[in-house]
Amino acid sequence: MTQQTFSDEDAARRFRNALGMFATGITVVTARTPAGEPIGLTVNSFNSVSLDPPLIVWSLSNDLPSRPLFEACEYYAINVLAEDQAELSQRFASRTGDRFSGLEYEQGVGGVPLFKGCCARFECRNTVRHAGGDHVVFISEVVGFDREERLPLLYFSGAYRRLGG
Template identity: 65%
Template sequence: MTAQASLSFDATTFRRTLGMFATGIAVITARDRHGNPVGLTISSFNSVSLAPPLVVWSLANDSTLRETLEACEHYAINVLAADQEDISNRFASRTGDRFAGLRWEEGLGGAPLLEGCCAVFEVRNSQRLPGGDHVVFISEVIRCDRSEQAPLVFFNGQYRQLAPR
């Protein structure tokens, strides 16, 4: 009997249940081998270690940017602010120039640092591990910065904003 055969739930139930865990939204940005800026939206981002400073995120094995991001020495993790839902949608799309009209500056390795984010992590591509239908990236944080802006939050399949207590 395989592990899959013994599950008491299906993929849809699993995904919907995971959706009950509120997450921030980030955009991974880098340069491809031709020097062009590339990026994609993620919600699977977390800290691993403070010493050394490590973060983790995952990417679908069939992502069109997988090979590019595996080959990058450096990339940036741009944590989106509450007013950046449009940027999340733009980088989640598989079509169009994701950087058209956006303001950004160059970070380590030329990785684009998006303007207006509530946090940014400039990282070194440290380790990659297989994780089922995803690859897990462990990244060493070289530089980080934050603002006082509230983050964009994703919960139960929808964008949300934090409410004061």
């Protein structure tokens, strides 16, 4: 391997490509605005933090217009997508249109949208937020969850992937 540094203008792209070598699941984080409108976005920066108390972590870019809404909401849900839900991931990765138009979903704690057919769903109380460079890092208490025996949608090296076996 060749040691990489941050000394040139291509460094950010090379760093992002190196981070892409870590396979992740894909989630859609959903919440409600103060006016009660559903909001959501695709996130792959999700992970567990603690079993006791049950805590999770995810991060959100400072550049997104919905950032203040997620920071202010009391509850949100992490919908862990199954391998047949790539369209849902793409829909919520888009910055245009009504992402919830025509979608069926259940309502969790605080009315947060919960999608059917996911591998897992976590209902979370929005408890701690930290500045993290160009992102906000959310560490939150899980107040409810469920799971299904489904294969996950994965993201690796800039593309959706499936488990090999």
